[in-house]
Amino acid sequence: MSDLLERLRGRGWRMTAQRRVVAEVLDGDGAAHVHLTADEVHARAAGRLPEISRATVYNTLGELVSLGEVIEVATDGRAKRYDPNAHQPHQHLVCSRCGVIRDVHPAGDPLAALPATERFGFTVSDVEVTYRGLCPDCATAA
Amino acid sequence: MSDLLERLRGRGWRMTAQRRVVAEVLDGDGAAHVHLTADEVHARAAGRLPEISRATVYNTLGELVSLGEVIEVATDGRAKRYDPNAHQPHQHLVCSRCGVIRDVHPAGDPLAALPATERFGFTVSDVEVTYRGLCPDCATAA
């Protein structure tokens, strides 16, 4: 966590109470597996700093994404989710019914599955894989 | 195309001018590679049937998705896109700059890359892969 704040300071960030709280909400206490929406980040941040605005949360999240400290994931076509686990490549497993998200680590490099003949001249730099199914709770409740 | 209309009739669809136009916009003349947003579908449908409403376009698209005739894809966290190429499994290659989308066919079954130990009791039934990079035009313009 303080690692993150150190990196941000090193990148010239002006350290404000708002930015500190957003970073703490995202990256605090063993939160490597959370995937919060912007509104959820705002709600938790407002718990510590009641006057923080939505615009600041959106701005800060956008900056963290630009800096590569947080990854934006869109698993449901609704609100984007913000993933602080940006330094460990991983993919996501999503329950189609309740929406719960798990980090998963597929075997091999997913990029390698796309042959050159299927790249159409693109410079392919990234791949995002979303596995979908039913979580154990939803499967038994079905 | 008439294939699609036949299947819909067989499923008990009441055939209205609005539904016919939406199906034609999505699945008409060699459109296997289009990925339109709901608003784009509405605009094209309104070209043929000016009084068609947004609600009807959203309703019809939702029905086509439920019936498995069209696939909903969210490549940019903004508007969902509707893909009539639902009967041929494929994935998408997206330009990070201009947003252009290509259908691609990775080697092997992407589901096979997720080991049982990484499934956490989920019943995994589907996988969606989005490759990202720069298209040839955007790469040279960079």
Next chain:
DNA sequence: TCCTACAATAGACATTGTCTAAGTCAAGAA
């Protein structure tokens, strides 16, 4: 301590999608 460029705020605005109440009509029945 003071300055100032950068950051935060409130709230308007934009985009995308959902819902409801009222009117319309496709398709089967008579």
Next chain:
DNA sequence: TTCTTGACTTAGACAATGTCTATTGTAGGA
């Protein structure tokens, strides 16, 4: 063919998510 009826369509309100601007505040260096 005409009638009937429940499915369908419509306009527009509403909701959720995200963006932008004008104003005010402040972190950090001089």
